[in-house]
Amino acid sequence: MNSDVVLGIAKDMIELTLFISLPIMGIGLVVGLLVSLLQSLTQMHEMTLVFVPKIVAVLLGLLFLLPWMMQKLVFFTQNLIVNLPQYAR
Template sequence: MDIGQIVGLMRDGVWHVFILCAPILGAALIIGLIVAIFQATTSIQEQTLTFLPKMLVILAAIALLGNWMFAVMRDYAVNLFNMIPSLAQ
């Protein structure tokens, strides 16, 4: 295995992490922005107000996208395990 293959594996791993985290972080960002705008317009400055909506949205996003996220992780892991015999040579 040469350095190019190692760099490719690391790049693919980082890319998969980005793809799997982006929808969850995007949902948290959007709900955080909505709550922040609500706080600014109503002059409510409670720090804990953003916690519950973000937690609920993140849990809902994981519930909705969990099957897809698991499939992506499974395919990547199977691909890595299938590469093991070629790495032993």
């Protein structure tokens, strides 16, 4: 196993991590921006009004996206295990 193979696997892992985590972070970002806009329009600056909707939105996003995330992770892991003999050369 040379350094090119290791770097390729590491690159694929980082890409997969970003690909899986970006939708959840995007949901949190959009909800945070919408709540901040609503707070600035109504001039209500309460911290729990930002925190609670973000938590609920991220949890709902995880609820709906978790099967897709697990499918991607399992496929990557299976591919890694199947190709392990080729990597060991």
